[in-house]
Amino acid sequence: MTQIATEDPKLPMVVAPAIPALGSGQMFDKIAARYDTLNRVLSLGLDQRWRRRVVRALGLDTNSRKTKQGQWYGERPRVLDVATGTGDLAIEIARSCPGSTVVGLDPSAGMLAVAQHKLDKRGLAERISLVVGDAQALPQANCEVDAATIAFGIRNVPDRGQALRELARVVRPGGRVCVLELNEPRNKGLFAAAARLHTHHIVPRVGAWLSGAREYRYLQSSVAAFPAPADFADLMRASGLEVLEVTPLTFGVCTLYLATPAEDA
Numbered sequence: 698m699t700q701i702a703t704e705d706p707k708l709p710m711v712v713a714p715a716i717p718a719l720g721s722g723q724m725f726d727k728i729a730a731r732y733d734t735l736n737r738v739l740s741l742g743l744d745q746r747w748r749r750r751v752v753r754a755l756g757l758d759t760n761s762r763k764t765k766q767g768q769w770y771g772e773r774p775r776v777l778d779v780a781t782g783t784g785d786l787a788i789e790i791a792r793s794c795p796g797s798t799v800v801g802l803d804p805s806a807g808m809l810a811v812a813q814h815k816l817d818k819r820g821l822a823e824r825i826s827l828v829v830g831d832a833q834a835l836p837q838a839n840c841e842v843d844a845a846t847i848a849f850g851i852r853n854v855p856d857r858g859q860a861l862r863e864l865a866r867v868v869r870p871g872g873r874v875c876v877l878e879l880n881e882p883r884n885k886g887l888f889a890a891a892a893r894l895h896t897h898h899i900v901p902r903v904g905a906w907l908s909g910a911r912e913y914r915y916l917q918s919s920v921a922a923f924p925a926p927a928d929f930a931d932l933m934r935a936s937g938l939e940v941l942e943v944t945p946l947t948f949g950v951c952t953l954y955l956a957t958p959a960e961d962a
């Protein structure tokens with residue numbers, strides 16, 4: 698156990714577990730520096746393609762532009778990217794939709810530090826702001842954003858139903874919620890078998906080897922434990938979302954769930 702001093706000296710020390718909970722922000726702090734490289738290697742470069750699919754699914758106005766007179770034409774959507782990590786999806790949204798402003802939220806200060814460095818380098822720091830936070834208790838007001846996303850993040854949230862209810866709450870009526878998550882392909886066939894081999898044996902070993910961190914073993918078990926797409930879509934419905942599309946990507950290795958806040962929620 699680690700003891701952490703509280704701000705008020707009269708209060709007792711907070712006792713925190715020395716081993717970060719699996720999937721928590723603290724766990725991601727440990728792998729933040731190598732996360733992007735590992736992502737590209739382990740997904741064989743597909744992760745960025747999947748993020749671009751999310752952006753297309755959101756249907757944001759990609760023609761919004763600032764005129765020479767400094768005025769905007771086109772829509773200026775406000776987007777929330779939950780579990781933003783090192784910010785790749787937030788960056789993709791801001792790039793594809795020049796009128797958008799994006800808030801990237803994540804509990805891992807280490808992942809957000811990497812994200813901030815990328816935003817500064819790309820000149821996007823004015824349009825993407827980063828906040829430390831938890832998907833289960835979003836700081837946004839009701840209906841505050843036009844769209845919300847969570848990519849490879851819902852798997853890590855202890856109470857997924859609560860996180861989905863929060864997404865339904867903060868998105869305006871008619872706005873879009875997009876969840877991207879990995880799956881273990883359960884069907885028969887050569888590709889599904891190869892994908893299972895990749896998840897069970899290659900990801901944990903190569904991840905541990907390249908990152909020097911045991912945390913990559915968690916990835917394999919969390920993907921295997923994630924519900925099948927039809928069951929996760931049911932959880933979305935039960936959490937105040939109307940599911941518009943469930944799209945398997947790359948033979949079902951990854952699934953894109955597109956939804957909107959349910960009218961009767």
Ligand SMILES: C[S@@+](CC[C@H](N)C(=O)[O-])C[C@H]1O[C@@H](n2cnc3c(N)ncnc32)[C@H](O)[C@@H]1O
Pocket residue numbers: 720721722723725779780781782783784785786802803804805808830831832833847848849850853854855
């Ligand atoms: C696999 S990374 C995904 C990062 C990013 N969305 C991407 O596309 O690469 C998972 C992220 O979920 C975050 N996370 C863990 N628990 C969370 C929670 N309760 N609420 C929000 N994010 C959480 C982690 O800190 C981590 O940055």
